[in-house]
Amino acid sequence: MNVYLVTRAGLERHDAAAVAALRHRSDGFVWVDVPAGDPDTEHLLATLFGFHPLAVKDALERNRLPKMHAYPDCVLVILHGPEPGARGHVHYLELDQFIGHDYLITVHGPVNPAVDPASAERETVAVLNRLESGRLTVESPLELSHAIVTALTRTLEEYLEQATADVWRLEQQVTGGHVGHPEQFLEELFRVRHGLLAVRTMAALSGAIYGRLAALDGLPDGHTPLVSDNADQFARVRRLADGEREYLQGVIEFYHGLLTLRATTAAARQSEEVQRLTEASYAQSEEVKKISSWAAIFFAPSLVAAVYGMNFDHMPELHWLLGYPFALALMVASGVGLHRVFKKRRWL
Template identity: 60%
Template sequence: MDVRLVGDEGVEERPVEELKALLDHEDGLVWVDISSCDSEAVRVLSEVFGFHPMAVRDCVERNRVPKVHAYVDHVFVVLHAPERGKRGHVHFIELDQFIGRNYLVTVHGPINPAVEPGSALRETQAVLARLEAGRLHPATPFELSYAIVSALIRNQESYLETVTSDVWRLEQRVTGGQVGEPEEFLNELFRARHGLLAVRTMGALSGAIYGRMTNLTRISPAGQRLVVDIADQFDRFRSVADGEREYLQGVIEFYQTTLTIKAALVGQAQNAEVKRLTEASYAQNEEIKKISAWAAIFFAPTLVGTVYGMNFAHIPELGWAYGYPSALAVMVLASAALFAVFKRRGWL
């Protein structure tokens, strides 16, 4: 926990034991930055500041959406900044603020162990560096909060710029026909889309929070102007994120159309091959029918000739004067009858 006194001469580090006296001092601006809300931080928030137990609980637990609660003498705000994880995952880095009459308390919420701990302090460290360099001279807690939230918005914009560069790279691969494995490429497309949706949601919800704060009458006119400007920054960021999301959706639809056309062309080629094989099979069947028909036609005389070619002594027709002509007639008639049948059926 860092206790700082911000004045015209810059920023001074003070011990926690002096916090009560600093808060009672009317002229100073006190900034308390809590990197992790441990038991000591809970004690300070509850006993020294007297914050509502639900607000203190929100600092200890993880909040998945931004929120704002207005109390009699202060405003409690929860915001998120994006941090890129593995395989397109987006970590939500929480920043809680208690904006009072002469103090600002910033609490960095619980973060995923996979996230670098320094990422949670990114905005407050940037503002502290400006204070120490003499480039920032906030006179009120809202001015100090304005500087921190503006830094958070810049980090959101930086994240959006990173995702946008990925979108452009994916678009170039699609138009250049160098997508590689379709399944992996689709995963890359939807990981980029997830990143845009996540950061767009952060901006939209945060803008709604500050839009709500513009209606709080207990905020001074000077503070209201800063709140309105922050709300406008979030709204502008959301509009840019929406534009990039629509652009990526166009890339996805273009790629899906390309896949559909390729699938149709492959289907046409397959249909042509199936048609060719079907025609070849039909022609082969026709030839087999012809062969089978002629085999049957020649089978009839062969059968008669085979019977009378047997060397048995007691075949009745062997002694018949008209036996040979009759056998020939039977062969011819049987063959002619089979020919007529097959011809009528279209086999010949």
């Protein structure tokens, strides 16, 4: 862990063993920055500072929601910051603060193994660099906390800035007709939307925490505006995220409308093709009927002629005087009869 004595003259680095002695210094206050997974965290919080067991438990475990608890000697504030992950996932980086009248303890909560531990300390390192360079001076733990939380809201804004760039790029792809594979494009749309929703949720919940903190009695004189400023910062990020989310929703709806129009057009073309094939099949069926009808008409006389054309010695009516006219009449009658039957059925 990193131990500092913050004075008007600047910043002094000390060993962890000097924490108890530094608390008795009247020329400044103690800032202890505890990285994630530090084995001495529980001893620091429970023994050296004597915090409530529930407060120690909150600092050691992962908290899925921001929270604020006011104790007689300090205020515990738990916040989250975003860290982009693989396939659009947003990691929640936890920052816990114990804000007392003569100390500030920042504890970086458990970090996902997929996240660089240095990312969790981004805000505190940024503030530390400003203090060491003289670009920032603070006179109380609450002022230092205000600077750290301001750095956290800048992280939210930077994430929102990148998400906005993605929204604009996706909107240009939609309006330009260069969306590529629909499934991949829709997946990218919803990844960006997920990021905006994550930032919006962080800002909204953190803003509610600082709104409640600003209403607490017992804040040092002149420090309530600092807490209110942090609340306003979170509210601004939430409004920006809402605006970009609505803009992206418009892009999604526009793209959905294009997909619907394309699907309707394709369905209409397919319906026309099916209708054309149906009409062709119907016409082909009618032609088959006609061909079959004429084939049957000509088959009947051919059958009679074939039977009477056989040269057997013993055949009925072979020597009958009217046999030939009868055969011709039978051929004509069978053909005419079949023609009438098929005509009645509208096959001809």
